[in-house]
Amino acid sequence: xxxxxxxxxxxxxxxxxxxxxxxxxxxxxxxxxxxxxxxxxxxxxxxxxxxxxxxxxxxxxxxxxxxxxxxxxxxxxxxxxxxxxxxxxxxxxxxxxxxxxxxxxxxxxxxxxxxxxxxxxxxxxxxxxxxxxxxxxxxxxxxxxxxxxxxxxxxxxxxxxxxxxxxxxxxxxxxxxxxxxxxxxxxxxxxxxxxxxxxxxxxxxxxxxxxxxxxxxxxxxxxxxxxxxxxxxxxxxxxxxxxxxxxxxxxxxxxxxxxxxxxxxxxxxxxxxxxxxxxxxxxxxxxxxxxxxxxxxxxxxxxxxxxxxxxxxxxxxxxxxxxxxx
Numbered sequence: 001x002x003x004x005x006x007x008x009x010x011x012x013x014x015x016x017x018x019x020x021x022x023x024x025x026x027x028x029x030x031x032x033x034x035x036x037x038x039x040x041x042x043x044x045x046x047x048x049x050x051x052x053x054x055x056x057x058x059x060x061x062x063x064x065x066x067x068x069x070x071x072x073x074x075x076x077x078x079x080x081x082x083x084x085x086x087x088x089x090x091x092x093x094x095x096x097x098x099x100x101x102x103x104x105x106x107x108x109x110x111x112x113x114x115x116x117x118x119x120x121x122x123x124x125x126x127x128x129x130x131x132x133x134x135x136x137x138x139x140x141x142x143x144x145x146x147x148x149x150x151x152x153x154x155x156x157x158x159x160x161x162x163x164x165x166x167x168x169x170x171x172x173x174x175x176x177x178x179x180x181x182x183x184x185x186x187x188x189x190x191x192x193x194x195x196x197x198x199x200x201x202x203x204x205x206x207x208x209x210x211x212x213x214x215x216x217x218x219x220x221x222x223x224x225x226x227x228x229x230x231x232x233x234x235x236x237x238x239x240x241x242x243x244x245x246x247x248x249x250x251x252x253x254x255x256x257x258x259x260x261x262x263x264x265x266x267x268x269x270x271x272x273x274x275x276x277x278x279x280x281x282x283x284x285x286x287x288x289x290x291x292x293x294x295x296x297x298x299x300x301x302x303x304x305x306x307x308x309x310x311x312x313x314x315x316x317x318x319x320x321x322x323x324x325x326x
Contacts, residue, residue, distance in 0.1 A: 139268055
């Protein structure tokens with residue numbers, strides 16, 4: 001096993017993690033906001049009230065008059081900047097390369113990402129087909145025009161960066177950090193899943209349907225991706241599944257409270273969080289066992305195994321996480 005163990009060869013004092021998150025958030029919310037700020041500046045020159053409209057509803061960029069596809073791109077662009085900022089800072093801050101954050105080795109396993117994305121995409125399509133047949137009145141055909149082409153292109157080109165950013169931060173960087181602290185796998189799995197859920201607490205779905213109704217879904221997503229990361233000893237498969245899930249939703253089905261508003265093929269009229277949770281749970285279990293068969297993973301008990309440092313001379317001691325600022 002390499003993924004979680006590789007963190008012991010880096011520098012893990014707490015202040016380094018704080019600086020990393022502050023820098024990534026600053027970059028994504030300043031440089032990442034440039035496309036949206038430019039559009040707002042141009043629009044506000046002729047309509048000063050547009051700033052207030054956007055501030056009142058940040059997820060609805062129709063006031064800019066630039067179409068949903070631009071709004072979709074503008075919402076995804078900060079993730080690209082955040083990922084770039086992280087890649088530039090992880091070596092000087094933590095003494096580790098991006099590849100060691102990915103899987104603890106020197107190579108990126110593209111086959112893991114692509115196979116995982118394909119499997120999760122197929123399962124998502126099957127789940128949606130069953131849901132559509134079971135409750136057809138809950139879905140309205142929303143878009144079958146050529147405007148789907150730019151939506152598909154943006155989804156396939158940009159969403160992988162969004163998924164990669166979140167997986168690098170949670171199932172890569174933070175999971176490794178918690179592994180140094182806890183010396184096991186289950187604590188990093190639980191902690192990163194909870195933090196992943198809390199990160200999404202600002203999504204409009206939470207405001208629309210309630211914190212307690214939506215949090216189980218986000219935490220479950222974190223658990224699924226975290227289990228996949230542990231069993232596959234790297235985050236490539238988690239990136240693939242995450243990207244496939246988000247791209248499928250953006251292209252195929254939207255709803256009024258969706259964080260990423262798109263001109264998808266279908267619009268879901270009513271969202272039932274606990275039905276969605278049950279569907280995600282079944283899909284996640286099937287997904288894990290299919291990948292386990294394809295990749296020949298070890299037993300699920302790997303999640304409970306300890307994480308121990310190797311014997312590299314440049315390893316950081318366990319207590320370095322909370323002490324000895326270097």
